[in-house]
Amino acid sequence: MEYNFREIEQKWQAEWKKNGTYKTEIDNSKPKFYVLDMFPYPSGAGLHVGHPLGYIASDIYSRYKRLKGYNVLHPMGYDAYGLPAEQYAIQTGQHPAVTTTKNINRYREQLDKIGFCYDWTREIRTCDPGYYQWTQWAFIQMFNCYFDNNLQKAQPIQQLVDQFEKSGTEGINVTCTETMEFSAQAWNSKTEKEQQEILLNYRIAYLANMKVNWCPALGTVLANDEVSEGVSVRGGHPVEQRIMRQWSLRVSAYAQRLLDGLDTIDWTDSLKETQKNWIGRSEGAEMKFKLKGQDTEFEIFTTRADTIYGVTFMVLAPESDYVKVCTTPEQASAVEAYLDQVKKRTERERISDRRVTGVFSGSYAINPVSGTEIPIWISDYVLAGYGTGAIMAVPAHDSRDYAFAKHFNLSIIPLIEGCDISEESFDAKEGILTNSGFLNGLTVKKAIAATKKYVEEKQIGRIKVNYRLRDAIFSRQRYWGEPFPVYYKNGLPYMLPIEKLPLLLPEIDKYLPTETGEPPLGRALNWGWNEAEQKVTATSEIDNQNIFPLELNTMPGFAGSSAYYLRYMDPHNDKGLVSREVDDYWRNVDLYIGGTEHATGHLIYSRFWNKFLFDLGIVCEEEPFKKLINQGMIQGRSNFVYRIKDTNTFVSLNLKNQYETTPIHVDVNIVSNDILDIEKFRNWNPEYKTAEFILEDGKYICGWVVEKMSKSMYNVVNPDDIVENYGADTLRLYEMFLGPIEQSKPWDTNGIDGVHRFLKRLWSLFYKENKFLVNNNEPTADELKSLHKTIKKVTYDIENFSYNTSVAAFMICVNELFSMKCSKKAILEPLVILLTPFAPHIAEELYHALGHESTVCNAEFPVCNESYLVENSIKYPISFNGKVRFTLELPADMPRDEVEKTAMANEQTEKQLDGKTPKKIIVVPGKIVNIVF
RNA sequence: GCCCGGAUGGUGGAAUGGUAGACACGAAGGACUUAAAAUCCUUUGGCUUCACGGCUGUGCGGGUUCAAGUCCCGCUUCGGGUACCA
Missing domain, CATH: 3.90.740.10 (Valyl/Leucyl/Isoleucyl-tRNA synthetase, editing domain)
Known part of the structure; x- marks a missing residue:
């Protein structure tokens, strides 16, 4: 029987789906563990091979924790609001929801092929009304609170109103946009309108005239983290300063707590440093x-x-x-x-x-x-x-x-x-x-x-x-975002009642600003609020007496991503964002994996949002993400062909110096081990149909360079192709084998054969032709040592996120077992369980082949038995003045002075010393001998 | 400018201060095969030697140490973040 990865992977993916293997429920008998990926924005380009890197890493950890007896929450969803879908809508008239759904389906299809253990019953999409009503809800809570500097905590705005009625601004210490001073008498004699205007100065979600980053090309304002070096992060369009009346969140009030909280969480120093600088105390x-x-x-x-x-x-x-x-x-x-x-x-x-x-x-x-x-x-x-x-x-x-x-x-x-x-x-x-x-x-x-x-x-x-940290501008002049649950009366904002949420995003005819320069929602035909009947009505009926205009701005991208990790805990709750009981169980994210690009955006806003909800008693933990790991970027490895100037002749890499050539990017998918597939190249582009080649050793060798993975460089590698050709398990192993998870490194499909061979070799311990080789023979000491050495190494490496070295450890183990011709169940069964987090499909298949009926996901992770690892003898390197000259195999328990005596008595030592007397002899028991002369 | 990371074979990368280059790719040679693929075996940092071996080697220059890729000081250089922040 051959290792038929296609059949195996399809079979088990279907089986896991059918059995709900990855469905997670609260289970008080087990400790919880929450592993989260930064959810993706589903772009039209789909996933390239760099995207799953972090997902594979978190999947391995989730599966490991589950095998270790934890109740693991490992969800996935989509950050579905965003600019690209809207800009595509402007160009094509296609509703952003249509584009987004299409892209999500494509993402899901790609993700499913890799065999992740996500509990998809908990999937969320930020553009789903059932989700964004809680984004709107949180905004209303922020509108209804102010920040007390003495308590360092959000408080209901009513408390501030009581204070104003009793003693005005006397003795208050609260965060505000502008310092104000007035007496109780002055406050009480103000009109409702005046009072509301004043309260905006104190609310955590407030409306104010402020200097904003206006991006004319995008037609919207941007937050500070969305602007870098004077241009928009997305698109690189120029940004200018303007004074505009916009919603903002009083993030700056939390500056000190955001700073202090960093000491309580397990993030890398560099990321903490970035946040510290951004907060800028x-x-x-x-x-x-x-x-x-x-x-x-x-x-x-x-x-x-x-x-x-x-x-x-x-x-x-x-x-x-x-x-x-x-x-x-x-x-x-x-x-x-x-x-x-x-x-x-x-x-x-x-x-x-x-x-x-x-x-x-x-x-x-x-x-x-x-x-x-x-x-x-x-x-x-x-x-x-x-x-x-x-x-x-x-x-x-x-x-x-x-x-x-x-x-x-x-x-x-x-x-x-x-x-x-x-x-x-x-x-x-x-x-x-x-x-x-x-x-x-x-x-x-x-x-x-x-x-x-x-x-x-x-x-x-x-x-x-x-503090350098500024309040976050929260209004965007865009269509594809959460509508504000706000209407305007007398030019002042009023919140919709919470029971009326979600306020649905209205349909519009064109996704552009109106002729009068209003945001796109200005085009909505049904965008009035009937205050008496508490419902949305026709825009034409707005009379500012009973029917009022609704807010025309929408919320920014970070609104929906600020509390999504909480919603995964309780995704179908229609009474609240998350129930307190559920939150008390899952608490916060134990392990969060994602890119560094969110260091000053999402990771600040989420922490702020969470702290605010903590102040309200909605959540039980003040910090949302206990441990955070940044996966590195997978770069592209581009290939080049060299065209001789003014010809259609291409010269191989090592001969190109003899000609005047122009390097041209060539699709990496028609190059293998830097050797160009000439036929495919001729068919790749009509221009090259008649191309001539100057070869070396009968081959055309391409040049290469590491750069960003992008379409224009023709260096994009699609995970689907890898899964098709090698299988998901090989993809998973290879992505981990590339190097340390936090490091950026180029993708090079060339090396993938190595891990694929490893899986085939593992398979060959179980099957030869059609024979099942596994037996119940007693394992030898060497076999046990090989297994337990691997258990020890892999366990240590997973805990330390050193996945590349655990893959190497698996290879060493299988190579050893292979040369010992070991097909013993007592060795292979623990090995298969050990491999489950990395290569779940083959592990499940082999686990069943060993006679199990239930899923390997519920097996128990093997534990290293140190007694198998004890060495009887040690190969001592004998060095002279620090240079190793020879080795000496000595009993492991030989005392220090014995080791010294034996080393000195050796004839090779005599030769090395050449009659000189040693000045000093260093013996590190179990390690090394150094003779100084 | 400031802050944070890096720099190790042809390539990706290993290495609690203790035999640098694990593991893998690639390459070379061999076995099997009509052939190819697959599989298996051997070699593979550089220089040198018929060989045993020797010399050299982790960006550069110093230092600490019996011993440094690893620790300290000073540079070079490549990434990333951030900036008229007073």
């Missing part, structure tokens, strides 16, 4: 500067309060509110011209072009410590969004201030003894202060502390912690 002081000749003052933020004596000018961000206050009539036109110029520049231009620009406002500030007068400038190197949007400039010790001072010829006062500032600023936080009044003689560190103390005592400012 910096401790400093906020200081007040008075304006000369006026009764106003303004605040700046600095981490270098110690440099206060070196402030020679101030800088305001162009968007700062202080600009108006500071600009004198004489300077008004110059300032206006400058603001105009700044406004015209896109984010990208500003980043690429670092010219020093700025304008003098005409006003002066008073240094609160030294009392000197300081000119106030305006420049776009100061950002409105960070700190207070105003800085004190210390050109001697800040390179940006230095460049500005040099450009505009402003004075520079050095503050550190002996520092050289003739060419550049001295930015290091070290040295002894000078020119600094009461700080003279102190080190920088001490001076910072001393200034902070001084600032607080003299009440010219306060210690302040700033």
Whole structure:
């Protein structure tokens, strides 16, 4: 019987499906384990061979944990809302739901072939109303809460209203967009509209005018993590700054908790570091500067309060509110011209072009410590969004201030003894202060502390912690996303009642903005809210009395992916996102596998969302993902042919230097071991039908290079083809065998024969021609040693996610058993169970061949018996001055001095020493002998 | 600029401070076969030697150690993240 992988894999996939082998239920008798993959966005291109890498890794771990006796939750679903489907809809008129469903079906077909142990009864799609009603629900919860800074926790907004009614803003410490102060009396005398407007300043989901990243090409705003270097991450379109009234989530309120939480989870240091930088905590002081000749003052933020004596000018961000206050009539036109110029520049231009620009406002500030007068400038190197949007400039010790001072010829006062500032600023936080009044003689560190103390005592400012993390803009001017459960009355937002969710995404005729520039939902014919009857009605009936307009924006991509891991726990619950009982069992994700590209997006938003739900008591764990592993990227390995210039003749790689050639990408699927299949090449493209070839050794050898896997490079390898030619088990093993899971590495189909041969060889221990070879003979010590060595290694490697080395261990074991001609059941049965996580189909087949009726998935993972591994003798490497010269086989229990004596007595030792006396002899029992002379 | 990773044969990669190159691909040679495929066996870092063996070798330069791919210091270089963040 031959190893017929096609038959075996189809048979067991059907059997597993029929028996619900991977269906998971709560089972209090077993410990739980939750393994999650980052769910995919189903793109039209389908899966290439790089996508399943992480899925295979998590599948192995899931199966391993199950064999170890855990109740394993391992679900899968689709991040189904997104731009590509919508842009395809704009081009073709095809409804995004149609495209998305088609792509999902294709993904599912591809995934099914690989033999994953997903519980598909728990599948979710973010665009499914049964799912997105909980995204809408969460948004309403956020609208109904504010963040209490003292408790560091979300609280119902009603508590804040009670507070305002009783004592106004007196004594409150809550996160808000803008600091407000009013009395209880003032609050109580405000109209409903005014009160609601104020509350938006405090809600966790709030509507506000803010500076947003507007992407004209995509026709929508983008969040900070969706923009990189001034262009959109998706598509690379330019982004500009605009003020717009948009929904935002007060993620910044959770900055400290997001930072602290990192210490409690098992993520890689580099990922934690990325999040730390993104959150960007910096401790400093906020200081007040008075304006000369006026009764106003303004605040700046600095981490270098110690440099206060070196402030020679101030800088305001162009968007700062202080600009108006500071600009004198004489300077008004110059300032206006400058603001105009700044406004015209896109984010990208500003980043690429670092010219020093700025304008003098005409006003002066008073240094609160030294009392000197300081000119106030305006420049776009100061950002409105960070700190207070105003800085004190210390050109001697800040390179940006230095460049500005040099450009505009402003004075520079050095503050550190002996520092050289003739060419550049001295930015290091070290040295002894000078020119600094009461700080003279102190080190920088001490001076910072001393200034902070001084600032607080003299009440010219306060210690302040700033975060770089911004609130998340939550509105998108797109069609294919979750509709907001919001309608507008008097221009103010009101939430739909929770029982009326989901608010379904309406149908529209075209997926474009309206003629008046409204988002696509502006085209919906049924997009009014009948408040009295609590239902959606015709847009034409909107009268702003009883029928109100619904929100036209939709939610961004990260909305649906922020809590999906919770929904998998309880996917069919129609009373809540997840019931508390179910959440108490599954708690959080024990192992999360996915790419690093989500480090500053999804992984921040999810943690924020989870913390918010934790505050509400909906979930029991504060962190959603306990352990996280980033799988590396699978790169493409492109092949080239070399066309001789101006001909249709192609020259083989090692002869190309004799000609003038152009390298041309050739489809890797018509190349094998870098040898071109000439016939296939001629048929690949009509242009090459008549191609001529200059061969070497009768072959055409292609060149190759590692680059991104993409259609345009013709280096995309499809997992379906691999499964068809080698089987899913071979694909799974080979993907793991390629190298460490976290490392990026190129895909090269060439090596796949090795793991395929391994499976065939394993098969050959069971079957020869039509004979079943397995017997019940007693295993020998060597056979047991081979097996248990492998059990030990594989167990250790799985726990440490070192899958490439476990595949190697399997190969070694099978090679050993093969040369021992071992077909003993006592050895093969544990081996088959051990292999189950990696190659479940062949394992299931062989397990049944060994006489089992039930699935191997429910078997017990073998345990290593150390007593089989004990060695009687050890081969000691005998080295001289660190260089190994020969080995000596000695009994394992030989004491140290005996080993030394035996080694010294050896004639080869004598030869090596050549009459010299050893200075020192190192014996590491069980390891090595080193003789120094 | 700052932060985080890497750099080991022709290739992918192994290696708790203890015989560098496990395992696999590829290549070369051989067996079986009319032939091919499949399978099996042998060799395979480089230089050198008929051979035993010797020399050399983990990006570069130093150091620590009886012993360094591994630890420390200083570079080179390739990835990734991030940035007028005060």
